[in-house]
Amino acid sequence: MLNLVLFGPPGAGKGTQAIRLAEKFNLVHISTGDILRQEIASKTELGRVAGELIDKGELVPDDVVISMIESRLKKPRCTVGFIFDGFPRTVAQALAFDKLLMKHHSKVSVMLCLVVDKGELVERLHKRGLTSGRGDDLETTTIEHRIDIYNEKTSPLIKYYESQGKYFPIPGMGTIEEITESLIHTIEKFNTKPIAVTSK
């Protein structure tokens, strides 16, 4: 099972690249941000609580996102693997994730980190805010706050995966196609085994 973690700050392009990689390698794409936005759109209680936090640029509590991932991994499906986009985002989430994968006799294969300058991130998020309708992309203070939270709570995961030899930084500046190519190159170098469809 190929389990890719696509990592990077808000606005790094994880969502865009995850969709392209999922298609290329036949992976199931799991985005915690997308799942939370679906909950908000469906006006569930979880969506209401999450929506308030997301609009302020805060993270949603670890136990909430962990159980979202748990329920998705439980679903029986036929796949060669998964691409996780926006998860894990804290050390507690990464620890819980490892335990969860172990229960499924699996593990994180590789963590690909998109590296983008802060100035470029702020610019991209502002631009996205104009068309996405995402409240968390509109205000400069919220955008800055999300980047601060990334630096404080999420970036420690780089050390976590680096110590396991799983951290691969990838330049996230350039065209979408160039970045996809770099990601594919790294995955193919790493994933030397032929990919066979297996059912869980």
Ligand code: ADP
């Ligand atoms: P971005 O990476 O551009 O911030 P996402 O769609 O990944 O966008 O996430 C949007 C928001 O959803 C985050 O700012 C956060 O509030 C919440 N969220 C998404 N994933 C997680 C997670 N793993 N843990 C906590 N909160 C999360």
